[in-house]
Amino acid sequence: MPHSDSPTRITVISASMGAGHDGAATELTRHLTEAGFLVDRHDFLDLLPARIGKLLSGAYLRLLTWAPAGYQRIYAATEHERRPNPAVRALLRGAERRTLATVTPDTRAVVSTYPGASQVLGALRLRGRLAIPALTYLTDFSVHSLWVAPGIDAHLAAHAIPAAQAHEQGAAGVTVTGPMTDPRFTPADEDERRAARTRFGLPPDTPLALLVAGSWGVGPVREAAAEILGTGVALPVVVCGRNHALAERLRADGIAHVHGWVDDMPGLMHACDVLVQNAGGLTSLEALAGGLPVVSYRCIPGHGQTNAAALDEAGLAPWIREPDRLAPTLTELLHGPRGRAQREAGLALFTAAPGPVPAVTTMARGPLSATAIPSQRRPVAARPAVAFDVSGLPTRVPADALGGVPSDAPRSVPVEAPRLPVAARFAARSRQARRRTVLMVAAVAATLSLGIGAPLAYAYGESPGHHFGALTHYLEDDDR
Template sequence: MTSTPGWFRTNREEAAEPPSGGAGGQRPRVLIIYASAGAGHDGASRELAHRLRERGLLADCVDLADIFPWRLGRLLRGTYHGMLSRLPWIYGLLFSIGGNFSRAAPITRALLRPVWPRVLEALPADTRAVVSTYPVVSQIVGPLRREGRLAVPVITYLTDFAVNPIWVSPGVDVHCAAHVTTRAEARALGAGEVRVAGRMVSAAFRPGDEEEKRRVRERLGLPVDARLALLVAGSWGVGAVARTAAEIADTGVAVPVVVCGRNTALYRRLRRRGTGYVFGWVEDMPALLRAADVLVENAGGLTALEAMACGLPVATYRPIPGHGRANAATMARAGVATWVRRRADLGPTLLRLADGTGGQRQRSAGLALFDTDPAGVVADIARGITASATPSRLAEAGPAGRPPLGPVPVDDPVLRESASFLETSVPVEGAVPAEVRAGLAAATPRRTLTRWVGLRAGMARLWTGVDQPHRDGGNRPANRPDRRG
């Protein structure tokens, strides 16, 4: 590990008080490497860094896009955004290939090998642990750890509920999972040590009471006595948002309140249509979540977690291809969200979640995710309190090489069912277990092969818009709702 190079930009907290703890009297430093692909990964990284600093550690965050040379990180980020916004079926196809092709992860590692020196150069000399919050990052730091070029422990914080094989990399010491279902999927894919460490969001996301809900609605100009369904689609506002808003309104069960994020075109389109109440970029998201009765989302991302922390039941509807559909399946199996698969089920599901006992059970399951703090796991490893003696390796195929699952509450049949498939499914070497493969198949768009006919024209559209300013100017719309009758 060397000094930080000039090209490396990091969100670093400089020590204001005398250093204490750790080796040589220095506070342990943790380097968190994320990817600015939406708000989920960098949001989790910022919150982890904040909590580590509260525990007395030093914490730096770095964007993978800043590590890649020749502005490749920015190009890849723009390509990803372009696929989700314009050709989501291509992203779903690539996601499915990565999940079902056994050589996808090794090929990814080989392609990323030229980035190794820049990652090593980015590590401050006093780094005591490296945390990955993005699957591609794990495919870089895991092999570095396994080959002995990275001398400190590596932790992967699984930001997704569903685990794609690209998340699992040899050499990672510990994987932090949200739930026993996520842990089971990671172990089935060959991960070594996987700890159910819960989730973390800002402390501002907390349950509210009826009086607070009323005050927020009055302040935002929302109907005080109506049942409100808050519709979100990430910071980029991707997916069938306009269609979903119209279908929520058509149920007559709830009034849609749509958050468009930075998608100004979507914001203007919904305002013209007069569908429900429309917000652009929202700064006070905790208050808006506490004003709603149910959340409708399409990707299983950060806002879904924030809603769970607020005690708001979550419904996944028309999930985006790829990780959106995979997360929908895993969250539903974990009991923290409901996947609405048919339009006819949308209204009854919203009613049940907002007013029924099903919503109460889901609220309890969601709030339970925050009973433990992943920052505690990372802090202990950085301080040397608990860490693997040697870098962990992918579990060998077969029951002899598969580490035990650990205790599962016997009084919770949902959790036992979620974890039990590891005991009944023995994968052959290099294969994805059937249950995990089925979850990945849920991420594959329908009629994918027939859409290859339009691939050339579609790719032309994609690359035309890669990393370009939004056609509407890219400015954030005002943070206020708009109701058109």
């Protein structure tokens, strides 16, 4: 509980881009409220100027649906950028006034579960306009550079792998807190399993693979469902979220068990034997909390693939990259020791650390300062990562959790590579500058028309955006 007689107020800012960021914010709000805090929730999309937030959300969905290759290209081009491009910075700058207005005078900390909000909060902290701690709760298992915002006081991670990625990108106050999920996501006994199958009209004894694709139902879901069915190892149970058209197509394909939006996801997980996912978001953590083995398959571009790689590296979910590995991997998870090991690893994730609330509590109880914090990113060795043990006390992250290198260990000085001739260096820099200029112009144009980049649609003839083919071809051609 907070020290004062009146409850301490904390602001949580999320974004309705799918359901993952909001889901994390919902659980954070619930846990903080149970701990005695007053919590204000805000949607960052509502804080953007000119009602552009919903435009961006719709454009992001269209980009994932129409132009997955374009999204992958944008994601890869920006994955390790040290700061957002000028178009993105200009857009985020427009949200600063409304974001600052969400912080009432009695608020003692603000927590973001969305990278755009983190960038705005960090900028406000750097300029001294925000005098309370700003924290980012990393909802992904992999960390795009946009998540790492200069000025943010602490970056909270569910696992040591995203913590290490954030740490290596210069994030401040990296803390391994463990994840949060709804408490209804727990392992089911046999009676609960049978009751859940009866409730959802599922066969009582057939192995069931729960196939999910987020609240938007994006990605090659039909292909994945058909391939799971074709293995003969498990029967697919598909959740399409709010994508009603996808549900109809799956039923037409002969998939017997298809659901739209499901309110009782804990119950449906109790009914199933393995989760097949394509984005690595909140649903994966919910399955792990419920003792369900998880596998990544036919992942969406960008964060879907980087999250799958991180979950695989953590030993929490194998990433199946080739269809011929689907049947043997499902068999191992359903009937072999690999499945038992992954269940144990998933459950251990929730007992190894108490979640982000102790870290937020510590920051909210600390002294306030209106002084602007340094604008440059801290050197990696200057801001050691910490974790919270089960008692809520801060501890150092073990060296092996951060790639085997202690955070305060001296770094070796890289040896300078042989320099190219002046003409070659000039040509290379010119190509890079032209590509960045084209990306910036495309981002601005997309923002003004459809949002974050939907017009960069499939240059390979797989979408209606053929008139942008020349631009995408230009971006793909590394030998110009």
